[in-house]
Amino acid sequence: MSPALVTITLLVVVPMSLILIYSFYINIDLGVDRPAFSFENWSELFTDNYYHVAIWKTFRLSVIVTVLAALLGYIPAYFIANTTYKHKWLLLLLLILPFWVSFIIRTLSWIHIMGNQGAINGVLLWLGVIDEPLQMMFNEFAVIVGFIHVFLPYMILNVYVSLEGVDRNLVPAARTLGCSPWQAFREVTLPLSLPGLAAGSLLVFVLTAGSYVTPLILGGPNDFLYGNLIYDAILSELNWPMGATLSFTLLVLLGLVVVLYSRIMGMNQLYKAFG
Amino acid sequence: MKISSTKRYETLRERMGNGDMDRRSFMALLGYAGIAAGVAGGSMTALSRHAMAAGTDIYFEGWGGVVSEALRKHAFDPYTAKSGNKVIDSAFGGESEVLTKIKAAGSIDGHNMLHSSGVSWYQRWVDNGYGSELNEANIPNMVNVMDAIIKPFRAITPNSLSAVPYDYGTTGIAYNTKYVSKEEAEALGANLLLKKELKGKIGGWGGDWANRAWYGALQSDQDPNNIKDWDAVWEKAREHRGLIVKYWESGAELMDLLAKEEIYVTEAWSGRVAALQAQGHPIGYLDPKNGLAWMESMFVLKGSPMADAEELLNFMLAPETALAVAEGQKYPSSLDPNKIAMSDVIKGLPAFDPTGKLEGLVFRDPTTWNPVEKAQKKQWNRLKKGA
Amino acid sequence: MGWNLIRLYAVAVYIFMFAPVAVVLLLAFNSSQFGGFPIEGFSLQWFEKLYENEAIVRAFKTSFVLGIGTAILATTIGILASLALVRYRFPGKAWITTFLISPVLVPETVLAVGLLLFLRWLSMPRSFALLLIGHTIIALPFVVLVVQARLVGIRKDYEEAALSLGANPLQTFFQITLPLLMPAVFAGALFAFTISFDNITATIFWRPAGSETVPTQIFGMLRNSVSPEINALGFVMIVITVGVPLMAGGLARYFTRKQR
Incomplete structure (x- = not known):
């Protein structure tokens, strides 16, 4: 563990401490900061509702994306883990192929699928199901679809890895003991795959909460996340002190989520030790 | 490498097992890593200086x-x-x-x-x-x-x-000639971006506060290089925001939106419209009076x-x-x-x-635009998000 | 019946995953530059241009080497860290987990700027090594999470049995723990590679002057329009990643059959 601790200390903790110092500076003009020990940025963050709305929006969207990713991702992971298909590695590899096409390109290409002249509307219009194209792009729906598409592989792989570790004799054993398939799944497979599900969910949650590009490309004017405010502060307004303040807040909030996660994971281990 | 780090890990593990980490050796380790990084960095700088000598x-x-x-x-x-x-x-x-x-x-x-x-x-x-x-x-x-x-x-x-x-180049107004006639575009000028009948088919450039403000000035009948009433400017920007489907951030997006008829009207960069026209898309381009160059x-x-x-x-x-x-x-x-x-x-x-x-062509005068940038850019970044 | 439903569901999810990718791949064969659908004409010109475009080919090489390096480093470090976290009990464990995952909690722009400030303090220039270490840091949490989740599922009894039968800790690790961990190691390495390969924000700040990765190359194209050469590149890569292992597997089978 020491290499990990050292690298993270050097490359995350130290830089972030430098950033923390910046949060007390005062920004005078674009790109011009004055060293100071001022709580101006922090008090703006705590008193201005603009930031609170963004935090709430981000939390809400992250929960939605995480839940949907878990629902969508669990079954394919179960399928990969239990299939008798010989080339299991191929199924796994297929999952990461979308990454070969750069994230920006993939995100931009949704317009060809969900746009007014996109594939879905084309088919529906042709079938006569609708008379007017459905507006699927540039709203929250599109943002969620975009997020799920990017993060689902993380969920599936995490769940798969846990499922693959489940002892293959357990389910048949439960069945001989009179469990229905559903009961066997609920009592045996699901609890054993929870660590993977939890890890996947944590990743998806945290990644969604820190994003800013997907809402910029797929969303309408109302779709933005906390990450967009950070981007605005640092790269558009060139206001490092405010950007530092906002980033630190995100770090602390997400850090709390992770602590919560490891507490629950720890309980899980206990449960297993006794069970 | 693998063996040594595994060994190191084993020793560390023992310390961890005792419930405490030897803080001093950890700090020492940190120190070594720092020194190593410094030395590596120094030699690299020296190397790159050396390389410079061969030619600029x-x-x-x-x-x-x-x-x-x-x-x-x-x-x-x-x-x-x-x-x-x-x-x-x-x-x-x-x-x-x-x-x-x-x-x-x-x-x-x-x-x-x-x-x-x-x-x-x-x-x-x-x-x-x-x-x-x-x-x-x-x-x-x-x-x-x-x-x-x-x-x-x-x-x-x-x-x-x-x-x-x-x-x-200029940032003028692009319009789809199937839905907006040239005469109409010219008659409306900058107000074409505020045409209520086109609600949901209008776009806007989200990346630049000054562009938005320039158009807000035109729409509120002010001299863009000498804006007196910023509230009026942002009022127009709000009106525009209520009508648009999306703010675009890059030329690639702008082209997609216009070519796929997701939007019929938007401000646009002249060069990008020229590229679309060259491909045969029915996109017209208008530089309104006092348009932004x-x-x-x-x-x-x-x-x-x-x-x-x-x-x-x-x-x-x-x-x-x-x-x-x-x-x-x-x-x-x-x-x-x-x-x-x-x-x-x-x-x-x-x-x-x-x-x-x-x-x-009218260019942006930096002497009137740069001093207000800090305050007004912030205003725009918020307004853009509906605040 | 149930299994068929599961299979159907999985296929549907795979289709969802591939829809946007399929679009990109099809557009690689479009003759027009800013085209969308319907495709105006079939053409291989973008592949030709890609082949001739040294800048993209170089960027691809950089990305590839960077991705492999990141995968090796992040997986090695990540496994060690997870072992310590899962197998040993010590106070403040939850905090250390948070600590290890912290790179994903920090917005990349900020991490990037912070690291640059730190380098300035050390008076180190930006270099490829920085990029590699930076990517490793970003990828580390992904590896730690997946390996940790798997380790929790591996019963400690196996390791204890091996130890009690006289194996030393090193042997136990390589002969018992690591094989059991393999799926997670594979997944972690894949994560690390793809994260590095797809990273834009931090790369923009950390890359040494003049070196481009595929994403930064694309990012630079955004102002005008992204060239379909990029679609062609995606196509080539997908064909290689699926094709080469399949072919290798096929050849191996062919030769083993011949020997019999």
Whole structure:
């Protein structure tokens, strides 16, 4: 563990401490900061509702994306883990192929699928199901679809890895003991795959909460996340002190989520030790 | 390597098992790592200094894609062949990114020349102390550059220039001719962006506060270079926001939105519309009265090897280079059409001014725009999000 | 019946995953530059241009080497860290987990700027090594999470049995723990590679002057329009990643059959 601790200390903790110092500076003009020990940025963050709305929006969207990713991702992971298909590695590899096409390109290409002249509307219009194209792009729906598409592989792989570790004799054993398939799944497979599900969910949650590009490309004017405010502060307004303040807040909030996660994971281990 | 780190891990594990970590050895480890990093860094710096001796490297940052291809082919490669200096070019996402990097690194190492936007950024670089002093005698091709396009730069730095203007364009209004007639567009002008009947089919550029404010000024009948009533400007921006489906952030998105008829009307960059028109899309382009014009320059940062940079600039201003870049990115070149024969493609570009005087174009005046930028940009970034 | 439904569901999810990718791949064969659908004409010109475009090919090489390096470093470090976290009990464990995951909690722009400030303090220039270490840091949490989740599922009894049968800790690790961990190691390495390969924000700040990765190359194209050469590149890569292992597997089978 020491290499990990050292690298993270050097490359995350130290830089972030430098950033923390910046949060007390005062920004005078674009790109011009004055060293100071001022709580101006922090008090703006705590008193201005603009930031609170963004935090709430981000939390809400992250929960939605995480839940949907878990629902969508669990079954394919179960399928990969239990299939008798010989080339299991191929199924796994297929999952990461979308990454070969750069994230920006993939995100931009949704317009060809969900746009007014996109594939879905084309088919529906042709079938006569609708008379007017459905507006699927540039709203929250599109943002969620975009997020799920990017993060689902993380969920599936995490769940798969846990499922693959489940002892293959357990389910048949439960069945001989009179469990229905559903009961066997609920009592045996699901609890054993929870660590993977939890890890996947944590990743998806945290990644969604820190994003800013997907809402910029797929969303309408109302779709933005906390990450967009950070981007605005640092790269558009060139206001490092405010950007530092906002980033630190995100770090602390997400850090709390992770602590919560490891507490629950720890309980899980206990449960297993006794069970 | 694997064995040693596993061993180290084993020892650490034992300490962990006892419930405490030996803090002193951890700190020592940290110290070693720091020293190692420092030594490695120092030697690398020395190495790179050494490498510099072989010939000067000039670091160029600009818009990638067609622009960098044209520059590489017509300017960088011939320049390297002639002078032995290397041009190391890379693509950036904008100048704020470069400024952020330079500020963080505390030096211009790795940055010499930028494809800089507008006069506003010229002013910003100069104000921040990054302005160099070009010796125009070393850039004979400067004589072909329009006087009118150099003037605003000279106004900021009267004694010497830090950049040469390279191309210009306008941010006008693009409209789909299937849904909006030319007559209607011309009659409405900037107010076409506020046409209620087109609700949900309007777009807007989200990336630039000054563009939004410029149009807000036009829509509220103010002189964009002398805005008195900012509330009125932002009121118009709010009205626009209520009608749009999306703010776009990049030219690639703009093209997609217009080509796929997701939007019928938006402000747009002249060069991008020209590219769409060249592909046969039914997109019209309108520069409303007092519409926004801008220019781009090749800015040389203070501390760069000046003689080499000047020589490179001269290559870049050579007519065949400048015209190839212009055709590639579809923005007219800064060269004077009275002195240099322009190709038909360039003559057909939307913002092209055949007189070489640029009298019909209104540029942003940095003396009125830059001082309000901090406050108004923040205002816009919030308004954009519905606050 | 149930299994068929599961299979159907999985296929549907795979289709969802591939829809946007399929679009990109099809557009690689479009003759027009800013085209969308319907495709105006079939053409291989973008593949030709890609082949001739040194800048993209170089960027691809950089990305590839960077991705492999990141995968090796992040997986090695990540496994060690997870072992310590899962197998040993010590106070403040939850906090250390948070600590290890912290790189994903920090917005990349900020991490990038912070690291640059730190380098300035050390008076180190930006270099490829920085990029590699930076990517490793960003990828580390992904590896830690997946390996940790798997380790929790591996019963400690196996390791204890091996130890009690006289194996030393090193042998136990390589002969018992690591094989059991393999799926997670594979997944972690894949994560690390793809994260590095797809990273834009931090790369923009950390890359040494003049070096481009595929994403930064694309990012630079955004102002005008992204060239379909990029689609062609995606196509080539997908064909290689699926094709080469399949072909290798096929050849191996062919030769083993021949030997019999």
